Amino acid sequence: MLDTALRYTMLTRDMDKTIERTSKDPIVDRETQYYQENIRSIKSIDDFMDNDRIYRYAMKAMGLEDMIYAKGLVRDVLEQGITDPTSYANRLQDKRYKELATAFNFETYGSTATSFDRAQQDVVDAYVLQTLELNEGQDNEGVRLALYFKRKAPELTNTYEILADQALYAVVRTAIGMPEAMVGGDVDAQAKYIESRLDLEILKDPEELDKFLTKFTNLYDVQNNISIAPTLSLFQNNGSGVNPDVLLKVNSLKFGG
Incomplete structure (x- = not known):
């Protein structure tokens, strides 16, 4: 096993290539293709919650994979959105929930929420980075x-x-x-x-x-x-x-x- 400093340096010396390699992993590529082909059909919070592959992909992208089971909390976060300063997303110190509510801002944009880059390519980019970090964590x-x-x-x-x-x-x-x-x-x-x-x-x-x-x-x-x-x-x-x-x-x- 390479030491931490050396492995980290190798990965970050050319992050674009590192990210490209991760995105081409067969599992990552398959899930990303499904997400890209189907995210535009998600028109509501119900659609988002009911499509398990979309939901899991998005939760992992936001770093919330360990909270996939907490659908009640996630629904509350999305329904309350980010407009009200007292909403869940704005009150929680954990910014991941606000990032989720911002990416999938049904509260403000309704059925058009998934038509923006923040719900499409930005989520894909975040998913690839999360996968890279998870994979590296298996070794170090x-x-x-x-x-x-x-x-x-x-x-x-x-x-x-x-x-x-x-x-x-x-x-x-x-x-x-x-x-x-x-x-x-x-x-x-x-x-x-x-x-x-x-x-x-x-x-x-x-x-x-x-x-x-x-x-x-x-x-x-x-x-x-x-x-x-x-x-x-x-x-x-x-x-x-x-x-x-x-x-x-x-x-x-x-x-x-």
């Missing part, structure tokens, strides 16, 4: 974490978004050397600690983001025995990191830090 969780962080970090606006996302949280914890004693503790104390050691604005600079991820990948290899099977639970509800009660508090009560 550190590579998956780095790829995910590279994709999401420029969008971060406050540290509570990091605390609400176990994968982002794992990268930051490693890179800044957060003491284990703080993990799972007071949310505000953790936020202040992160803010004292990481300026989120620098992550919007590609060069600074690369430096940060170089630090992470090197520290990850030092701190982890990468020959052990990767721990995919960082991206699932039962993962380690911030305890579930803390995540619930962040997702439900924080509106921007």
